[in-house]
Amino acid sequence: QVQLQESGPGLVKPSETLSLTCTVSGFSITSRYYWGWIRQPPGKGLEWIGTIYHRGNTYYNPSLKSRVTISIDTSKNQFSLQLRSVSATDTAVYYCARDVVLEEVHAYYFDSWGQGTLVTVSS
């Protein structure tokens, strides 16, 4: 049974870089699935940040693309998020999730989620 766990600092200063890691257990990150990051500001809705495939293909939300990098470390079964030049509007619960492939086709939905981690941007 796949499990995902986010980790990283809970507090980041404005203008600095937010860095989070998602550790995947019970499932190989090099299997046919994609891996995504989603965030949720307090009291607000979900926002897709981006997705990565184990071969390094990355796809980003156009509104965040200039500040986001998602990378993957297959040796550790982990993938990571970096969000640069953060401000208070980046305060949110950040989730990592598994993005499904069905019959070799990217199906674009998330079937397993981490518990989420709150990142606050404040000085």
Add this chain to the structure above:
Amino acid sequence: QSALTQPASVSGSPGQSITMSCTGTNSDVGSFNLVSWYQQYPGKAPDLLIYEVSKRPSGVSNRFSGSKSGNTASLTISGLQAEDEAQYYCCSYAGSSTLVFGGGTKLTVL
């Protein structure tokens, strides 16, 4: 890429059926059968309810069903139960390997 439009809230009594909408454009919902729905309880991660417009993952009750007409997708919950009270989000493929979520609908069971 704008968020999909969902009503802020819907309500229903136990045993009733409710339908909530998710309106996009012909660049997302209207062009692809790649709409998914998620249920979220306060303080918890979302759970997958529906994928590819109308398919249910194993373990999801058949009281939940999805459909789509034009640029609007819908989630119907039949035989409403108290445990269905939660926040619901739709999500659609929006082309160029991108995704867009709706703003969410809070379901209240009266």
